[in-house]
Amino acid sequence: MITTQRIPSPLRLIILLLGLGMLFIGGRFLLAPEAGEVGFGLQYQQPNYAFHAIKGIRDIFSGLMILLLAWYHYRHPLLLTFLAGSLIPLTDMLIIWYTPGSNLWATLIHGGTALTLWLLCYFLVQAAPPSKTNSSEPVTASVKRISSLSESSDSVLELSILPGERTPWHYHELFSETFRILKGELTVGQGDQTLDLREGQTATIEPGQKHFFSNTSGKECLIQVTVSPGNQNFEESLLIYKGLAKDGFASTSGTPKNLLDLALFIHLNDSHMIGFSKIAEPFFRLLARYATQRGRLAELKANYVNS
Incomplete structure (x- = not known):
């Protein structure tokens, strides 16, 4: 059927x-x-x-x-x-x-x-609906801003990476990104190597360096992300990203289900694609511009950033 x-x-x-x-x-x-x-x-x-x-x-x-x-x-x-x-x-x-x-x-x-x-x-x-997890512990998307660009030179946030959550290979041009594992395990791709990070371990991604992360452990992972120099758009992108996931508007991998929301996240996050998928970047830039003009960005900020 x-x-x-x-x-x-x-x-x-x-x-x-x-x-x-x-x-x-x-x-x-x-x-x-x-x-x-x-x-x-x-x-x-x-x-x-x-x-x-x-x-x-x-x-x-x-x-x-x-x-x-x-x-x-x-x-x-x-x-x-x-x-x-x-x-x-x-x-x-x-x-x-x-x-x-x-x-x-x-x-x-x-x-x-x-x-x-x-x-x-x-x-x-x-766009697949969330799948059931075998873990008896309830998990939910969460993010907390520890230090903002308005307070210091770096942006520091603490967020949960849920089982099955992952990103594709990508890179950032405007800042470095340091992952510090506070709880659980996380697989991080960094350039030509893949790291299996555990509690207390860190990995720093330099500007322009391709990377990804993936939680394949079946358990929640809690990480601290430090962006240097700090970036207001990056901070807001994570608040929106996790807010959408918490409200059920993201897939099991953490990707926003709404294509306009995804385009806005890529734009705010300064994410650049790798390989063949890079051809789609102009398309996402147009979608992000359209979503901003339609007021979708303002709506997301009102719901998840300024609330």
Whole structure:
């Protein structure tokens, strides 16, 4: 039996627009085959209209599947559809790449489409509802500001890292970040090494150094984070981050479920992505700007920073 699991509204809107885009591309292949062929990245002196019909109906089917699964909040089937369906734009990219006289820009578009599907898979996974923990001890997201930029040169906060909570590889440009374990265990990636930190141990991440953290112990971890030089936005990002998690608006990994909230957190936190995911940075900057203009940032500060 297929069950529904609600997809956050901004993510669902993006997926629905993707489905409509697929319907447009498929319809163009059927109604304007020459234009569709050029848009795909190939152009022949004698177009094969059978190919246009095959390509068109494939895209219409794909678009309808995306629209229906997103509309009815079938998150798991949608995730698997995107994961398996990414083979299509990857293959299209290779076809264009190895065809003499083909369009290089179209090659990049097909590759970008595959990357977009993988990013949507990531966000669909992050949007999963919280799973039950086997621990008998109740755990809840918490954060406490020990020292603020307004009081000293550094920002110092104490926060809980819940079982299953993790971050992807990223880096900061504006400050160093020191983790000190007060309770429990935490895995920290630092450059090319991975550290398993226990109570009393520390790790300092320098500006520009890639890192991540992950709590795989099954128990709550309590840490103290020191940011040098202090950063007001960083302080507010953690207060918002943990406030959202405490109210149930974050996934088990700690990622905000609302795409606009995630974009604002990345912006405030001065987080920069690593590898292929770096392509998504301009998209998140636009979302953060949009969310700020819409008043979402002011709303989050009122709920979790100034309360």
